[in-house]
Amino acid sequence: MSAILRTPAASPAVAFAHFTARLAVETDVADVARDLADGVTGVVVVDVRSRESWDQGHIPGAVHVPVSEIPATTLPFDQTVVVYCWGPGCNGAQQGGAAFARLGYRVKEMIGGFEYWAREGFPVESGDGTVESRQVDPLVGSCVVPGDVAEGSRGVAGR
Numbered sequence: 001m002s003a004i005l006r007t008p009a010a011s012p013a014v015a016f017a018h019f020t021a022r023l024a025v026e027t028d029v030a031d032v033a034r035d036l037a038d039g040v041t042g043v044v045v046v047d048v049r050s051r052e053s054w055d056q057g058h059i060p061g062a063v064h065v066p067v068s069e070i071p072a073t074t075l076p077f078d079q080t081v082v083v084y085c086w087g088p089g090c091n092g093a094q095q096g097g098a099a100f101a102r103l104g105y106r107v108k109e110m111i112g113g114f115e116y117w118a119r120e121g122f123p124v125e126s127g128d129g130t131v132e133s134r135q136v137d138p139l140v141g142s143c144v145v146p147g148d149v150a151e152g153s154r155g156v157a158g159r
Contacts, residue, residue, distance in 0.1 A: 025097070027108045029117045032082060036061050044079040047114070048096035049086060055127030059084070059117055067092055070099040081107045087115030116140065 010018065035043055036059070045062040047054055054064045062084075065073050075081065081100045085092030093109045100107040110117075118124055121136035 025108055026111050027082060029110060029112050029120055029122065032059070032084075032110050033117070033120075033122045042079060043082055044075055045082045045084070045110070046075070046096065046100075047085075048083050048092050049114070053086065053114075057118065057124040057126055058114065060123050060125040060131055065096075067095045067099060070096060071103070073100075073103070075105070077105060079105075081105045082110050083107060084110040084113045084117070087113040 009015070032045060036045065045059055047058045047062045047064050048067045048070070049058075049064075050066060051064070058064065063075070065075070081097075083093045083096040083100065085096065088111070090113060093113060097107045097109050112119075118134055119137040119140050121134050123131050123133050125131045
């Protein structure tokens with residue numbers, strides 16, 4: 001028997017609700033990079049890692065609010081907060097997202113974190129203000145999704 005089909009797939013309605021719910025609380029590095037490059041307003045990108053990690057490298061334009069300092073934050077409530085930590089092996093972004101949500105902020109997690117930001121070759125700023133772009137890891141690349149799935153586009157994600 002198929003390991004995949006051992007548990008039957010959800011109905012299309014259940015699957016749609018699941019995936020759109022995830023999209024409501026997650027974004028990816030390519031979307032964050034695009035919005036930052038386009039100067040989109042209404043979004044603030046927040047690095048929730050330690051000072052040492054921030055100084056090693058962070059997303060240009062991000063603000064630094066370690067998880068422990070979130071309760072004292074003064075970020076405006078009219079912004080959607082996009083949190084990130086190191087990467088998929090770190091739960092700092094989830095902790096930060098929960099802390100911001102508890103305070104009443106609209107919040108999304110940047111999945112992949114700083115690891116995937118750097119691996120996709122987006123600019124990295126160090127603690128001294130130096131900005132550099134890194135070589136794209138050949139195993140990853142920006143995800144491009146034509147159209148808006150929530151509005152019924154039949155676009156397919158491509159690399």
